Amino acid sequence: MNKKTTPSELSYKTRNGIDIDPSVVRAFDLFGLSNEKWQRDHIYYNLTEENPTGRLNLNMVETIVSFTISRAALSKISDQTGDPVLATYPNQTIDIPSGTTTTQLHQIIQKNAWTDGQFEFRFDVLINNKRGVGSVQQIYYPITPTDLFHITNNYTKKIVNGKEQAVIVYFLNDIPRGGTEIRGSQEVVVNLPIINWDIQTNAPLWKISLYETDSQEVIQTKESVTNEFATNFGLNVGIEFFIKLGFNFGISNKETFTRELTINRTAGDDDLGSVFIDFGHPVIRSIGRGGNLTLHEYKNEYFSLKVIPKRAY
Structure with a gap:
């Protein structure tokens, strides 16, 4: 008999606090990277x-749980009027409000490095x-720029x-071994549900594409998408629901289906490219010492x- 996950079961987390459903951990234990x-x-x-x-679990929803922005993307997403841009020079003096803690001072210093505004991303x-x-x-x-990037600095x-x-003193110049002291963004933990993956x-x-939006002017585009669909499903006798018969696509023939999708985009979008998510990709790549979970990453x-399945209810 299949063991189904219940909300009362022990939950798991990654080092940066991403909640992992027990069924996801159990799937890795059962199948690994097969x-x-x-x-x-x-x-x-x-x-x-x-x-x-087995029957489809309707309470699981594919979810974007974290993202990062590379250093190379900074010039692309800071190119329009109103976008936050770095506004620092080598030496800058700021007043420290009375009672400011060290953590608060670090936050003030980071905020001081940018002009006002925020980035608006669209997946x-x-x-x-x-x-x-x-x-x-x-x-x-x-998201604000200080929640994305950390600017290396010293202060007295x-x-x-x-x-x-x-x-x-902000370190913004090239460093001797190449690159700059402005690194890619820290990992931003989010909870952005997509849909249940009824295969x-x-x-x-x-296909997941990422844009930084800068305009309200909508431009409509179309994209033709062709995919192979699994056909290894059968109607359960006496009960009105379909069950999946076998792993992956099973031994049955695949069905090819093409649809033209209409996409609303905005003028001036900063296109950061796309990644492709496959149902057959692993969710967990490894479990290290102390139960440290490494999730599959797309970049x-x-x-x-x-992107991982999360429990919706």
């Missing part, structure tokens, strides 16, 4: 070696769906006319993200 037996087969359909058939998730429902998911996420304190001040009606390959030159 190309024949997919982790999501267990997470969404409760498939095991002993019982390779476009293209999903070929047989029913044509929700084929393009658009998810917006605003001094007293002027009885007030405490900090003299800051019977939703394609096994999704290109400008961004990286992690």
